[in-house]
Amino acid sequence: MATLRDVAKTVGLSAATVSRALSGHPYVDERTRGRVVRAARELGYRPNALARALRVQTTRTIGLIIPDIHNDFYAESATVLQGAFEEHGYRLILCISNSDPAHDRSYLRTLAEHRVDGIVHVPSSSIDAHELDAGGRRIPVVELLRHSPDAQFDAVLSDDFDGAAALTRHLLALGHRRIAMLTGPGAFSTTRYRVDGYRAALREAGLGPNDELVLYGSYTPECGHDATRAVLARTPRPTAIFSSGSRLTNGVLRALAEACVRVPDELSLVAYEDPEWYAISVPPLTCYTLPLREMGRVAADTIIARVAEGATPRPPVVLRFAGRLIVRESTAPPRA
Amino acid sequence: MATLRDVAKTVGLSAATVSRALSGHPYVDERTRGRVVRAARELGYRPNALARALRVQTTRTIGLIIPDIHNDFYAESATVLQGAFEEHGYRLILCISNSDPAHDRSYLRTLAEHRVDGIVHVPSSSIDAHELDAGGRRIPVVELLRHSPDAQFDAVLSDDFDGAAALTRHLLALGHRRIAMLTGPGAFSTTRYRVDGYRAALREAGLGPNDELVLYGSYTPECGHDATRAVLARTPRPTAIFSSGSRLTNGVLRALAEACVRVPDELSLVAYEDPEWYAISVPPLTCYTLPLREMGRVAADTIIARVAEGATPRPPVVLRFAGRLIVRESTAPPRA
DNA sequence: CTGAAAGCGCTAACAA
DNA sequence: TTGTTAGCGCTTTCAG
Numbered sequence: 001m002a003t004l005r006d007v008a009k010t011v012g013l014s015a016a017t018v019s020r021a022l023s024g025h026p027y028v029d030e031r032t033r034g035r036v037v038r039a040a041r042e043l044g045y046r047p048n049a050l051a052r053a054l055r056v057q058t059t060r061t062i063g064l065i066i067p068d069i070h071n072d073f074y075a076e077s078a079t080v081l082q083g084a085f086e087e088h089g090y091r092l093i094l095c096i097s098n099s100d101p102a103h104d105r106s107y108l109r110t111l112a113e114h115r116v117d118g119i120v121h122v123p124s125s126s127i128d129a130h131e132l133d134a135g136g137r138r139i140p141v142v143e144l145l146r147h148s149p150d151a152q153f154d155a156v157l158s159d160d161f162d163g164a165a166a167l168t169r170h171l172l173a174l175g176h177r178r179i180a181m182l183t184g185p186g187a188f189s190t191t192r193y194r195v196d197g198y199r200a201a202l203r204e205a206g207l208g209p210n211d212e213l214v215l216y217g218s219y220t221p222e223c224g225h226d227a228t229r230a231v232l233a234r235t236p237r238p239t240a241i242f243s244s245g246s247r248l249t250n251g252v253l254r255a256l257a258e259a260c261v262r263v264p265d266e267l268s269l270v271a272y273e274d275p276e277w278y279a280i281s282v283p284p285l286t287c288y289t290l291p292l293r294e295m296g297r298v299a300a301d302t303i304i305a306r307v308a309e310g311a312t313p314r315p316p317v318v319l320r321f322a323g324r325l326i327v328r329e330s331t332a333p334p335r336a
Numbered sequence: 337m338a339t340l341r342d343v344a345k346t347v348g349l350s351a352a353t354v355s356r357a358l359s360g361h362p363y364v365d366e367r368t369r370g371r372v373v374r375a376a377r378e379l380g381y382r383p384n385a386l387a388r389a390l391r392v393q394t395t396r397t398i399g400l401i402i403p404d405i406h407n408d409f410y411a412e413s414a415t416v417l418q419g420a421f422e423e424h425g426y427r428l429i430l431c432i433s434n435s436d437p438a439h440d441r442s443y444l445r446t447l448a449e450h451r452v453d454g455i456v457h458v459p460s461s462s463i464d465a466h467e468l469d470a471g472g473r474r475i476p477v478v479e480l481l482r483h484s485p486d487a488q489f490d491a492v493l494s495d496d497f498d499g500a501a502a503l504t505r506h507l508l509a510l511g512h513r514r515i516a517m518l519t520g521p522g523a524f525s526t527t528r529y530r531v532d533g534y535r536a537a538l539r540e541a542g543l544g545p546n547d548e549l550v551l552y553g554s555y556t557p558e559c560g561h562d563a564t565r566a567v568l569a570r571t572p573r574p575t576a577i578f579s580s581g582s583r584l585t586n587g588v589l590r591a592l593a594e595a596c597v598r599v600p601d602e603l604s605l606v607a608y609e610d611p612e613w614y615a616i617s618v619p620p621l622t623c624y625t626l627p628l629r630e631m632g633r634v635a636a637d638t639i640i641a642r643v644a645e646g647a648t649p650r651p652p653v654v655l656r657f658a659g660r661l662i663v664r665e666s667t668a669p670p671r672a
Numbered sequence: 673c674t675g676a677a678a679g680c681g682c683t684a685a686c687a688a
Numbered sequence: 689t690t691g692t693t694a695g696c697g698c699t700t701t702c703a704g
Contacts, residue, residue: 014675046470049449050390051697054680069415075405082432094430096418113385134382253616280589282618350691387681390696
């Protein structure tokens with residue numbers, strides 16, 4: 001009920017004219033437009049975005065695939081993106097992949113079937129660009145925070161290498177030598193760059209790679225908890241922990257509290273990222289903060305630009321954003 | 337490129353047969369189906385969900401409108417809902433309203449235009465049910481956590497009254513008499529029920545309504561921070577604070593730390609909800625935890641059921657979920 | 673300035 | 689088991 005035709009019938013005009021009147025077409029008699037608008041309102045006419053999209057071959061919808069919404073990292077990105085898209089008249093379809101490659105791919109496929117105009121993707125898998133062919137063109141993709149192995153897409157990333165190096169150097173400067181690194185799956189680009197940054201800083205300080213102190217896992221509180229227990233059991237016990245993600249940090253703190261290990265007296269702690277609660281943690285955490293808002297903004301602008309330019313094949317652009325070391329109270333020189 | 341027709345042409349069949357073959361229709365020769373499937377794959381055929389939706393008059397898409405994704409309360413709901421919808425083959429369109437009534441309404445409208453099959457809504461405004469008429473029927477809505485004034489929709493809520501009362505009674509039992517309540521906008525149903533619960537508990541204890549100790553604001557860290565400063569400046573100073581939302585709590589803790597007020601020695605603190613970080617806060621926070629996963633699950637089932645049953649007008653069902661008081665270490669008897 | 677006609681890509685009667 | 693036909697609701701040439 002109440003389609004364009006119904007409105008047309010009511011005012012005794014053709015559907016074409018009603019369409020023009022309603023969509024602000026210039027060559028419509030203003031009196032006609034008035035009648036149409038009024039009739040539309042009275043009939044409770046609500047345009048069918050599907051039919052429109054089918055006709056004009058564009059949905060004004062962008063897909064966003066993120067691994068986890070509890071992570072401030074992604075929550076912030078989603079918020080910024082949604083705001084930016086709204087300003088440009090795009091809708092957002094959100095998919096939560098749980099960092100599962102199978103989910104990841106299946107979401108990519110359904111987004112393609114829904115003919116989204118573009119996709120912002122925090123990848124959990126390497127993707128076959130072919131999957132993105134739909135409706136005769138390839139859907140533009142911007143990768144956010146992580147990038148997939150083959151660097152075939154635009155990407156908006158943080159400078160994980162420098163961030164991890166900065167955090168590690170800070171600990172080294174305080175005198176720490178045995179620094180445990182807790183991190184996520186080695187398959188993620190973020191994890192790899194952070195571990196590389198950590199190693200590079202150790203190397204600068206003339207220390208070996210210390211690879212037995214790098215604990216891989218998943219970016220979850222449980223994992224942070226268990227890894228911390230494992231670290232505490234090592235002899236000699238490390239004097240500092242580097243937590244590579246905020247959900248890990250949660251578990252780290254819980255394990256530390258359970259074991260009654262005081263921070264920073266007995267153990268120093270640094271963490272990647274800076275969710276709201278790091279600053280009110282006791283003690284407040286030394287961390288590496290990222291310009292998430294700016295990154296989200298740029299990702300949105302990038303995907304919108306790609307959508308606008310159409311299928312013009314332009315080589316992918318990779319942007320890296322520097323973060324900033326924030327020294328708070330969770331780090332101190334190691335005890336003699 | 338690569339539409340159903342293209343596939344049909346390639347294998348020398350009609351579009352109808354190809355459609356049937358691909359959608360698992362029973363009466364299709366298995367050899368035919370094989371040929372079709374192979375051809376589809378080779379051509380990189382990707383069905384157009386828009387065209388399908390237009391034809392079958394259903395999108396298998398549900399809209400979710402939440403105020404804020406940083407709030408664990410909503411993040412958890414979004415996660416659960418997304419998972420549940422996925423199992424049932426529904427997509428999720430996420431909208432973040434920022435608790436702004438204008439946004440809220442505009443999202444409702446675009447969701448209706450996109451002919452979502454249903455909407456899960458954390459309302460920030462009273463909505464005119466008329467807005468939801470689209471395509472000849474009214475889009476089913478389930479309200480989550482809050483409800484709009486006129487109770488015209490199904491709703492899945494927490495028992496805010498009892499939760500606030502439980503938290504307040506806990507403080508009263510410890511001997512507190514001046515309990516400040518920090519809360520959000522009085523326009524939200526959650527806020528009102530929580531304040532009512534607080535008042536009821538005071539009344540049980542033979543205390544007056546204490547309304548000058550109820551501070552309304554918005555559910556943000558800044559607001560929690562400023563309200564806490566205001567509370568600390570009161571004479572006589574309240575001996576306990578009740579924070580009615582997790583983002584408020586963040587600001588409360590920051591203000592308390594700045595003012596060097598020790599919890600619970602100098603001041604007790606209770607908080608509504610139980611995000612991950614409450615337990616690792618120092619001290620761990622006494623709080624009222626909600627069965628968010630279950631609530632999300634029920635909301636999903638409810639909206640799916642409503643969608644399935646079509647337009648059958650059934651009176652709205654309101655469900656309230658009880659939470660649970662968790663006593664941790666942020667509460668103690670007031671100092672003499 | 674307005675209307676007629678065609679068609680976006682798909683599915684569902686109905687017929688064969 | 690398959691094909692023909694019609695049409696979901698909209699926009700956009702092309703004519704008038």
